[in-house]
């Protein structure tokens with residue numbers, strides 16, 4: 192096999208790229224390898240599509256504005272079962288696989304957890320042999336690249352397409368026209384303009400290489416009609432291209448805001464562009480082999496990843512009525528049977544809504560359909576639905592629209608799904624009991640263990656054999672080794688090796704150095720007030736102050752690792768980033784503390800950084816305000832790699848703690864109910880600060896400019912929030928967090944005890960495989976059976 196890969200690489204170098212061996216640069220070898228691997232995916236890819244068609248299988252269409260795939264080469268090599276062979280082939284050509292992969296772009300076509308979930312799910316659908324398409328947008332610019340300038344976040348454009356993206360196949364014959372604006376004549380829509388969506392397909396190989404699905408990303412392509420030749424010929428070269436420029440803008444950039452609703456015209460246009468192209472595409476596939484669209488639900492399931500593609504209901508209804516002669520009621524029934532909606536947040540600022548004016552001007556026919564859907568709800572349920580409004584106060588509410596046009600609505604952790612029933616869609620749960628269900632998120636063990644942590648993956652395979660890659664519950668067999676000193680030793684060596692990989696990467700990529708022998712304590716995720724990076728850095732300052740008071744004390748050396756991007760317009764989040772960097776500047780340069788406490792803010796957190804960092808971590812910070820993190824998946828990646836969690840009873844933390852056992856999880860903090868009560872108490876923040884000398888001292892130091900001597904008032908805004916409003920209860924949870932951190936230290940002082948707990952965490956993480964999650968979607972939502 193390695194010979195075959197070798198000659199395929201050479202052939203692509205010469206005949207696909209037109210470059211001779213002696214002149215090839217590393218990037219050329221990378222492209223040639225990508226093409227060689229893509230070739231290996233091609234037969235199973237075509238075969239999967241053919242088999243799904245021949246066997247008339249139900250297909251799942253996963254609509255998502257974001258797919259955070261991570262680098263593709265190594266993942267494909269592993270899943271196609273040729274990683275070793277690829278390494279050998281390249282070696283024989285004098286090229287290092289590791290060097291090659293280290294320079295591969297990481298397509299950042301997502302903001303964070305939601306996009307990464309979509310990527311894990313696609314990989315699991317392929318591994319399970321489920322015929323599926325991921326539909327998304329081919330943003331020219333993904334999420335910005337982050338650097339720091341004097342501690343402040345600086346955003347740079349992400350140029351992921353620079354390498355020509357050898358993995359994506361342009362499909363010029365696959366296009367759909369997406370229309371916008373114009374007017375209604377009764378129920379006839381006369382759009383003002385239209386844009387052409389062109390398909391780019393990336394293969395998503397399942398583990399074992401038996402099945403390959405498609406990630407189809409739409410790009411807005413220039414349409415010949417868009418260039419105004421009249422204007423062009425009369426010399427107005429720029430004006431002639433106005434329409435073309437607008438069209439291309441649609442897939443130009445990913446909106447960099449996580450968990451906020453923007454309400455922007457371009458964003459709604461992007462959402463409709465994705466949705467319309469995808470729905471047209473799947474209908475075309477269906478009608479090419481079926482005649483009876485009434486039977487669509489037997490062959491098609493559409494899953495909406497959050498509300499971003501929630502216009503899918505009205506769009507499907509529109510197409511069924513306007514192009515296929517359905518009545519409104521039949522069309523609406525079919526749409527509901529086909530659609531499913533995954534809710535990812537309860538945060539009011541993240542629940543999308545569009546003004547009726549905007550929706551009416553951009554998508555008048557859809558607004559009309561939404562009004563009819565609203566009326567239909569009220570005729571169906573009568574006064575019981577009096578509180579249900581798809582349109583309210585001049586706003587179209589996309590959460591309600593998605594929920595009422597889906598046959599299943601799911602939350603993403605047990606706690607979150609309960610809150611979806613009680614706090615978000617109460618009427619739906621009452622009128623249609625059983626419609627709201629839970630599917631706790633999962634992560635793929637292929638990328639997040641086998642690829643990211645080879646040392647641990649090899650130890651696991653040596654200890655319990657292979658098979659865990661596709662049956663993660665088998666990790667349970669590690670429990671029998673949790674008290675074996677030789678095994679714990681080996682686990683310690685694997686953790687040590689992972690730390691070395693991370694250290695080398697941090698030094699080479701970012702010029703960051705840190706001690707090797709320390710407790711690696713990590714919080715990496717988007718910067719958001721509810722995730723409470725602020726609590727973490729305030730505690731870190733307190734640790735600094737304690738060490739300064741007792742420099743000879745028996746402190747457990749810690750490296751506090753932060754990583755994460757702030758939305759460019761999110762001022763508080765950016766202040767938090769700057770505070771962490773300012774504190775790092777002081778602490779890391781203090782000779783008295785620098786061996787006992789180090790603060791590292793890894794710039795540009797992305798999937799690649801996560802793969803390096805998570806295997807190296809000892810402690811996973813999952814400290815969101817209870818009731819606010821829908822699930823989290825970072826928490827799962829850490830525990831699977833043998834980090835212990837310090838966390839609140841929030842999102843999937845609750846289930847992680849149940850699975851690994853309360854003794855193997857550092858719990859602290861107010862519960863969801865207590866959070867609600869505390870928020871009602873007048874002056875809760877001030878009271879909590881006054882009751883905590885430790886916190887008081889921390890806040891006083893910041894106020895005195897201890898970390899911003901040239902500008903003592905720099906953090907007045909943050910301090911004001913903590914003292915006077917503290918919606919996220921940083922002050923109220925501070926002492927409990929501090930106590931939990933003391934327990935962390937005590938435990939870490941007993942290496943075998945720590946390792947035993949870490950091994951039990953790994954052993955009990957089987958439930959959090961995305962394969963389990965996808966099986967639940969298949970049986971509870973999509974109504975499809977297994978292939979293999």
Ligand SMILES: *Cc1c(COP(=O)(O)O)cnc(C)c1O
Nearest residue numbers: 303304716797798801823824825
């Ligand atoms: C897993 C992952 C996330 C989600 O992390 P949470 O801690 O669950 O918020 C975000 N970004 C990247 C790059 C990830 O890999």
